[in-house]
Amino acid sequence: MKIFLISADPGIDPEGTKGASLHLRSLLRAWKNDGHEVHGFTRRGHGSTDWSALAGADQLVRAAEIGGCPDVVYERLSIGHLDGLEAARRLGRPFVLEVNAPLVQETARHRPDRLIREAAEIESRLLREADAVFVVSEPLRTWVAGIRGTSDSVFVARNGFDPERFRVAANPAEPTSQTMVFLGHPKPWHGAGRLPHLLRLLESWGILAKARIIGGGPGADEVVALAQRLGNSHRLEVTGPLGESAAVSALADAAFLIAPYHAQEPFYFCPLKVIEGMAMGLPVLSTDQGDLRDILGDTGLLVPPADDEALAAQAARLLLQPSLRGQLGAAARARALARFTWQQTAGFVVSRCEGLTARSAS
Numbered sequence: 001m002k003i004f005l006i007s008a009d010p011g012i013d014p015e016g017t018k019g020a021s022l023h024l025r026s027l028l029r030a031w032k033n034d035g036h037e038v039h040g041f042t043r044r045g046h047g048s049t050d051w052s053a054l055a056g057a058d059q060l061v062r063a064a065e066i067g068g069c070p071d072v073v074y075e076r077l078s079i080g081h082l083d084g085l086e087a088a089r090r091l092g093r094p095f096v097l098e099v100n101a102p103l104v105q106e107t108a109r110h111r112p113d114r115l116i117r118e119a120a121e122i123e124s125r126l127l128r129e130a131d132a133v134f135v136v137s138e139p140l141r142t143w144v145a146g147i148r149g150t151s152d153s154v155f156v157a158r159n160g161f162d163p164e165r166f167r168v169a170a171n172p173a174e175p176t177s178q179t180m181v182f183l184g185h186p187k188p189w190h191g192a193g194r195l196p197h198l199l200r201l202l203e204s205w206g207i208l209a210k211a212r213i214i215g216g217g218p219g220a221d222e223v224v225a226l227a228q229r230l231g232n233s234h235r236l237e238v239t240g241p242l243g244e245s246a247a248v249s250a251l252a253d254a255a256f257l258i259a260p261y262h263a264q265e266p267f268y269f270c271p272l273k274v275i276e277g278m279a280m281g282l283p284v285l286s287t288d289q290g291d292l293r294d295i296l297g298d299t300g301l302l303v304p305p306a307d308d309e310a311l312a313a314q315a316a317r318l319l320l321q322p323s324l325r326g327q328l329g330a331a332a333r334a335r336a337l338a339r340f341t342w343q344q345t346a347g348f349v350v351s352r353c354e355g356l357t358a359r360s361a362s
Contacts, residue, residue: 001350001357002037004060004070008081010043014051017215017241018185019159019272020100024076025050026162030346039063039070060087071357072096074349077126079103080116085126094356096349097130098157101268102143131356134349136270137291143268157349158295159270160342161279165244169281169333170252173326177255178319179210180285183247183273186219186238191260191287193219194308196227198260199235201312202319209235209319211258214250216240251280255325256318259286263305266290274300278336283328285314295340299332 005028012020014028024040028050031038041054041063052063060083064070074096075084088095104120127133127144132153135141145151171177186192195211202209213220213236220238227233239250251257257277261267267290274295277284284300286292293302301318303310318325 001031001072001353002068002070003031003039003353004063004073004084004087005031005038005040006054006060006073006075006084007040007042007078008054008083009076009078012042012076013044014040014042015048017243017247020076022244022272023100023159026160026342027346027349029162030160030342031350033343034347034350036350039067054083057083057086057090060084061090064091069093072353074098074353076100077103077123079107080119080122082122082126085129094131094353095129096353096356097126097133099127099133099135099140099144102140132352134352137268138294139266139268139290143266155348155352157345158291158340159272159275160340160345161272161276161336162342163279163337165248166276166279168252170254170329171326172255172282172329173322174253174255175322177253177322177325178208179212179254180256180258180315180319181251181254181277181282182211182213182215182258182260183251183276184215185217185241186213186215186223188219189262189264190219191262192223193226194260194262194311195223195258196230196232196236197308198258198312198315199227199232200230201308202316203232205312205316207316207319209315210237211235212237212239212250212254214239214242214247248276248280251277251282254280254282256283256285256315256329258315259284259292260311261287261289261305263287264289267292270295275336275340278332278340281329281333283318283325283332285311285318287311296332297335299328299335301328 014024040051073088076098104123127147134157227236287305288302301314
């Protein structure tokens with residue numbers, strides 16, 4: 001299959017460190033590994049051979065005329081862009097949309113200055129007119145189906161991981177390990193700001209734990225400042241942005257991965273950090289929201305989103321029971337390998353796209 005893979009968001013560099021960047025390049029790699037021909041188009045970070053600069057629908061049509069028409073045009077939803085849809089219609093090819101968040105709603109809440117006037121209308125049109133929509137969670141599937149008026153051709157394709165990056169698992173059963181890790185950029189809704197309070201509560205119970213934020217960027221300074229005010233900044237480490245291999249290495253000595261998301265409704269995420277923690281063979285402690293229970297199964301621990309004491313109690317349980325950490329970590333790694341590799345996600349997407357291309361050709 002020949003795929004045009006489009007990312008029109010100028011904030012996403014396909015070779016960058018954020019989760020959206022990892023998602024893009026992982027799908028591209030997985031499709032290529034399966035023998036598909038993939039041409040990436042992006043508004044940012046188009047220096048590699050995999051990615052060309054995206055300049056609009058006309059350019060996509062020209063690329064098809066010069067190099068051959070794609071079987072499918074696959075675009076990651078971005079704010080205010082119709083390039084992929086317009087090109088697909090002109091080429092007579094199926095248009096497939098990937099949705100990772102209700103973008104207009106999310107942007108209005110967190111970055112309203114970035115919204116254009118027509119953003120909501122364009123988003124609604126893309127969702128309604130796409131031949132198929134792939135979402136990362138069941139809450140997103142419900143949201144998309146509400147706009148389309150049907151759940152037909154709306155599929156859940158969860159985030160994944162690359163087993164090559166996680167060939168060596170962590171050893172969470174190591175008795176001396178007392179470090180909990182938070183993976184990713186510490187944006188406010190991700191709950192990293194709860195870590196200093198969690199460290200203080202654990203200390204009041206006689207447990208001198210450590211916390212490591214593997215990442216950086218917006219929000220990190222605020223977490224460090226809070227830890228300084230609480231007097232436990234010496235037990236909080238922030239690595240700053242790391243490349244893929246360095247991030248995996250920073251997980252190796254952890255006792256468990258923590259994903260302390262604040263309460264959100266709907267919780268539409270499929271957290272990469274959770275899946276990568278599982279892949280590393282780490283137990284995961286998270287708040288109980290959205291699809292997290294289905295993702296983790298019985299391989300992690302979940303607590304009510306607003307219950308700080310329950311979060312601390314389960315963290316203490318993991319820190320004090322190395323054998324439990326080892327048991328949960330091994331089960332988490334096996335579950336991740338069985339259900340959440342990028343190759344599995346990419347294969348699922350292609351299997352659904354093949355039906356669209358067959359209808360298009362008939």
